[in-house]
Every structure is written in C-alpha cells, then in structure tokens.
Amino acid sequence: xxxxxxxxxxxxxxxxxxxxxxxxxxxxxxxxxxxxxxxxxxxxxxxxxxxxxxxxxxxxxxxxxxxxxxxxxxxxxxxxxxxxxxxxxxxxxxxxxxxxxxxxxxxxxxxxxxxxxxxxxxxxxxxxxxxxxxxxxxxxxxxxxxxxxxxxxxxxxxxxxxxxxxxxxxxxxxxxxxxxxxxxxxxxxxxxxxxxxxxxxxxxxxxxxxxxxxxxxxxxxxxxxxxxxxxxxxxxxxxxxxxxxxxxxxxxxxxxxxxxxxxxxxxxxxxxxxxxxxxxxxxxxxxxxxxxxxxxxxxxxxxxxxxxxxxxxxxxxxxxxx
Numbered sequence: 412x413x414x415x416x417x418x419x420x421x422x423x424x425x426x427x428x429x430x431x432x433x434x435x436x437x438x439x440x441x442x443x444x445x446x447x448x449x450x451x452x453x454x455x456x457x458x459x460x461x462x463x464x465x466x467x468x469x470x471x472x473x474x475x476x477x478x479x480x481x482x483x484x485x486x487x488x489x490x491x492x493x494x495x496x497x498x499x500x501x502x503x504x505x506x507x508x509x510x511x512x513x514x515x516x517x518x519x520x521x522x523x524x525x526x527x528x529x530x531x532x533x534x535x536x537x538x539x540x541x542x543x544x545x546x547x548x549x550x551x552x553x554x555x556x557x558x559x560x561x562x563x564x565x566x567x568x569x570x571x572x573x574x575x576x577x578x579x580x581x582x583x584x585x586x587x588x589x590x591x592x593x594x595x596x597x598x599x600x601x602x603x604x605x606x607x608x609x610x611x612x613x614x615x616x617x618x619x620x621x622x623x624x625x626x627x628x629x630x631x632x633x634x635x636x637x638x639x640x641x642x643x644x645x646x647x648x649x650x651x652x653x654x655x656x657x658x659x660x661x662x663x664x665x666x667x668x669x670x671x672x673x674x675x676x677x678x679x680x681x682x683x684x685x686x687x688x689x690x691x692x693x694x695x696x697x698x699x700x701x702x703x704x705x706x707x708x709x710x711x712x713x714x715x716x717x718x719x720x721x722x723x724x725x726x727x728x729x730x731x732x733x
Contacts, residue, residue, distance in 0.1 A: 427692070428587055428641040429662040433671070436693035444679040444694075450475030453530050454677060457481040457511055457565065458537030460491040463584060463640050466670035467534060467677070472499040474678060479528070481507045481520075481537070511537040511561035512547050514727035521568035530572045532677050535562045535583040535619075542608035544601060549727075552600040554608065558615035559599070563622060563720040564727070573633050578683065582676045583623055583637045585690070588613035590701050594621055594708040596716050617706075620690055620699050621713045622720075627688025634683045636676050638691040640669035 426432060454471050458464040459480035468478045472495050480495075482488035488506045495504050509520045524530075538558050545553040551560065566581060573579040592613045598604075601611050623637040641664045675694050676682045689696040700706050 428639075428664075430664045430668065431662065433641055433664050433668045433693060436695075437671075440694060441681070444681050445470075445474075445675055447678050447680075448475050449678050451477075452532065453477045453479065453528060454532045454534065455479040455481060455524075455530055455569070456534045456536055457509075460484060460487040462666055463669045463673065464534075464536040465491050465495070466666040467536065467673045468504075469495050469498060470667070470670065470674045471677060472496075472501040472504060475501065476678075477503040477505075479505045479507060479524075479530075481509050481511070483508070483510045483537075511565065512539070512551070512553055512556040514549065514551075514556075514560065514564050514724070515730065517561060517564045518568060518728060521565060525569070525572050528572075529576060530569060531576045531578065532580045532582070533566060533569055533573065534673060534677060535566060535581070536673070537561065538584065538612075538615075540608055540612040544606040552602075552611075554611045554615055555600050558612065559618045559622075560720060560723055562619060564724050566622075566626070567721075567724065570630060570633070574630070579633045580677060580683070581623075581626065581633060581635045582673055583619050583635075584673060585619045585637045585639055586613065586616040587639045587641075587692070589616035589620055589699075590704070590706070592617040593706040594618065594712055594716065596712050596719065599719065618716060621708075621716055623690075624688045625713060625717050627686075631687075634687045636682065636687070636689055636691055638672045638676060639697075640664070640672065641692070 449471065454476045456464050456468045456478060459468045460482040468480055468491070472478050478495070478501070480488055480492060482491070485506070485508050488508065492504050492506050496502060507520060507524070510516050539554060541553045547553055547556050549556070562583060573581065588609070592610065594617055595614060620637050623635045626633075627635040672691050672694050676691060685696060690699045691697065
C-alpha cells in the first residue's frame with residue numbers, strides 16, 4: 412500500500428502544501444494573532460541562517476523579541492544576523508555556533524546557555540536530508556543525528572530553563588512527508604536495506620511528531636507543538652531535492668509563508684489555547700495520519716523511542732567535558 416499512501420500524500424500536497432494552498436488558508440487568518448510585542452521574551456531558533464529559520468527569526472525580531480540564532484556556519488550566521496538587525500532595527504540578536512548533528516557540541520552549548528540566558532521559546536528548525544548514507548564523526552547516520560537525536564538532546568537539555576518561565580513553548584518544524592511513514596524503532600540509523608534519503612528524512616519527521624506528543628504528556632507547563640511548513644522555496648529544498656524543486660519551483664511557498672505557522676505558534680496567545688502536542692499546518696491542528704494509511708504505531712513503540720534516544724543522550728553526556 413506504500414504506492415497508495417505516496418499518491419494520496421502527493422495529490423493532497425498539490426492542493427494544500429503549495430503557495431496557492433497557503434493563500435487560500437490565509438484568508439481565514441486573524442492578523443491580530445501575530446500583531447504582538449514580544450519584547451523581553453527570549454527565542455532560540457536552530458538552523459537560523461537561511462530558509463524558514465531565518466524568516467522566523469526575522470519576524471520574531473520585528474516584534475521585539477530577543478533572538479538566539481543557532482547555526483553551524485559562523486560566516487553565514489553573521490551575515491544572517493546583520494540582515495536581521497538591519498531590517499528590523501532589533502539589536503538583541505545573538506549568534507551561537509553549534510552543529511546539531513554533534514551531541515557533545517549540543518550538550519556543551521546547552522550547559523553554557525543555561526548559565527548565561529533565559530529562554531521562553533525553543534524553535535527546533537535545523538534539519539538535513541542527506542541522500543546517501545553518511546556517518547558523523549561519532550558514527551551516527553547524519554539524518555538521524557541531526558533531525559531526531561539532535562532535536563531530542565537540545566530540547567531535553569534546555570527543558571530545565573524553559574520550566575522556569577511562564578508561557579514557555581517548544582516548536583518543532585517537521586514535514587508532511589512524515590504522513591507516509593510509520594514509526595520504525597528497529598532501524599533508527601538506516602543500516603538495513605536500500606538507503607532512501609527522502610524516506611529516511613520522512614521517518615525522522617515522524618519521529619519528531621512522536622517526540623512532541625511524548626514531551627507534551629511529560630511536561631504539562633510547557634506548550635509543545637510540531638508543524639508542517641508546506642512546500643517552500645528554501646536553499647535546503649533546492650540542494651536536497653533538485654528534481655522536485657525543478658518541477659515545483661513555480662508553485663512553492665515563499666520562505667515567509669513557510670515560516671508563518673512557526674511564528675504564529677511562537678508568539679500568538681491563540682496557539683496556547685489549543686492542547687499541547689498537536690501537529691499544525693497553516694495555523695490549524697491537522698491529523699498526523701492519513702485516512703486508510705496503516706501508519707499508527709503502538710504506544711510501547713513510542714515510549715521505546717524515547718528510551719532509546721535517552722540512552723544515546725546519556726552515552727554522550729558521559730563523554731562530554733563537564
């Protein structure tokens with residue numbers, strides 16, 4: 412049935428995930444939801460030097476928030492910071508250089524950040540789609556290391572900081588691709604069978620949905636959400652999915668349109684009136700499974716995923732300085 416699920420997802424995407432889908436959905440948006448001043452609140456955005464991450468950081472900066480840009484490349488990060496400061500007039504923009512595929516770097520960064528800053532909103536946006544199986548210096552498959560384990564380690568490391576603040580939020584940027592994947596905890600690092608980067612990415616994005624749901628149950632005073640930005644014209648799409656980009660480039664959303672729901676989840680009071688742990692598209696909660704698709708997983712698999720990620724995390728904690 413995988414061909415059927417893929418076909419349903421693609422047809423659905425043609426209607427909803429493109430620029431015209433955003434334009435149609437936005438007719439029902441309330442502009443006042445995001446016309447807010449968030450001065451005094453602190454936001455951390457990963458993967459913030461380009462694409463949806465930068466667009467999100469820029470919109471939060473326009474609203475007066477203190478924005479921490481977590482990026483892998485210092486030069487690109489400084490360029491992004493300069494652009495944000497120039498366009499918004501907000502000087503409270505800070506750069507942190509961290510590779511989200513490197514657990515030890517994340518842990519060291521989080522310890523330092525907790526001692527120096529407060530945090531109201533964490534936005535997990537950094538991600539990658541590597542089309543050939545690559546290992547990091549720690550021997551981790553790179554997509555898993557970045558999209559799933561990196562997201563898990565950073566979030567759990569910063570939860571104590573978030574717990575201290577009123578109206579704390581965690582938003583994770585996922586993908587509609589996860590709709591074609593059932594959680595698979597038997598091969599987290601894609602060691603078996605033929606490697607398909609697109610499907611590995613989609614599996615990671617399913618894992619992010621599960622993480623969000625599990626965190627929401629465990630941490631009641633933080634509002635967790637996960638979202639699909641639609642199909643946006645970003646550098647990541649151009650480099651990781653060149654064939655898709657060539658076919659769809661005239662219909663893709665802008666980066667700002669892709670970031671709209673992230674911003675809404677980060678700053679609006681309306682977002683936190685909805686339950687924690689939901690999956691969003693265009694400011695609305697949407698199902699995490701397609702009709703007739705056998706992508707539901709048993710609760711014990713979802714709990715086991717959390718246990719496995721915690722075991723990875725503890726292993727790297729034991730080898731990190733301090």
